[in-house]
Amino acid sequence: MKFPASFQSIWNNKSIVGAWVGVSENKYKLKGTCDNCDGAGFIYTFVAYSGPFRDRPPETHEVLHYINNAWWIGESYTDICPVCKGMIKEGERAKVLKDVVKQQIFALEDKLKTNTTTKDIE
DSSP, X not given: OOOOTHHHHHHTOTTOOEEEEEEOOOSSOOTTSOTTTTTSSEEEEEEEEEEEESXXXXXXXXXXXXXXXXXXXXXXXXXXXXXTTTOOSSHHHHHHHHHHHHHHHHHHXXXXXXXXXXXXXX
């Protein structure tokens, strides 16, 4: 799988304890769609700042994911597929995602400037 270049700056964060990548959960891949993203037009990554936990952490406003039989606290990011450049049937979705990704990167940069992570908050 080819990853969006923006993911590299996210994965370089030293406070990450785990990272996973995925594509849309398309059950029915359309013939002729992108083999990298299964025709979704985007790829996502979840980066964990805390975990693994055997039991579900108490109520939190943080993003929780259950991966590999453990709970993780972190953030999810989405970016345009680098192979098809988001050229899917609904091409407008790609334009919207670009703006979302820019906002996510700005938020991460701000977080890195203040060096605030989940571990610092606990």
